[in-house]
Amino acid sequence: MVQYVVEWLPRINRIAIVVEGWERVQIESVEGTFLSILGDDGQREDISLPVEVEENVNLPYEFEKGRNDLEYIVKIRSKSSEKYDNLIMSLPDGKWTKEDLCLDPEFSIECLQCKQKIINKDNCRVLNNMPSEFWMELMDYWHCHKPDVGETKFGSYSQYETLKPSENEILIGNSFFQGTPATLKNAVLEKDSNMLLCKNCSVVLGQTTAGPLYKLYKWKLRLRRNGMTYHFPPELDVMLSLISVVKANSCRYALLKSGGKRLLVWIFSFDLGVTLTGNKQLKRSMKLLYTDNDATTNHCIERQNAEELDIQETTFHAFYDGLQRVNALLPSNMKVVGEWSISYVSLVE
Ligand SMILES: [Zn+2]
Ligand SMILES: [Zn+2]
Structure with missing residues (x-):
């Protein structure tokens, strides 16, 4: 059994390939995005690279012995790519x-479980993207620490007020939709004054928030558009929050908290192309280091500025399981660094 990971760093046009499990590794051929490697016993593995290799592979590339037994490494130059100028800001803010x-205009947002229509042209006349949660926090901050000057100079916070949607207006967050109770009255039911259930099948779709407003999680819904069906993986909720953290304050650490659990995530690099064991390809992925070790976490957050994120249990577990699944595919030397585990998450399908 051979395990490998291919990491493409677009900014420096480098493809690094780490292979583990064979006594010896040789390149049989490399061309375009195709790499074929041979083991000592005639084993062969065809690997799809995240990007094409440089056009004329003149120099013979050779795998070199890594730090572990049975670990081999080679670095190959990739074709240069010009679409990676504006890295962080060009990462997606959301989906849907x-x-x-x-x-x-005929789109329809439906209950994932029973397919009942929740948001469509019948109850939605206006759509608006919400500013990121971090922008909202900032506005909250200014609201509480209102500068002691006349209203004239700072306006009347009208922008803040308009975040309350009108009837038949849907506000779109990174991973949720928000509307007034009147807008959504035919689709959802309130339960225990806080939970929102699908009116048809009673599955939980969201929660009531201040306003009161109805907040519906995208991962509980599906999107029908132009005859196609789209899903929102729950882990995307966490990934989009991590991107916001990086974009908003270039903070590289996030402390995810969910139901008494803590997971410290270090956003190590982003916008990598990755191929994992089994030719599983990840595009525009982030390389994450993570730990749930208390000592490591405490040691780090005492010294580093870590953004704290409260995460719902569903999305927390989906995210954590995803990290572990990818980690399991990595060669052993690439799985951990110190107290941290290593993983990759992809931002696009
Ligand atoms: Zn339903
Ligand atoms: Zn530290």
């Missing part, structure tokens, strides 16, 4: 944004 939904 206003721009996505406006592509088809």
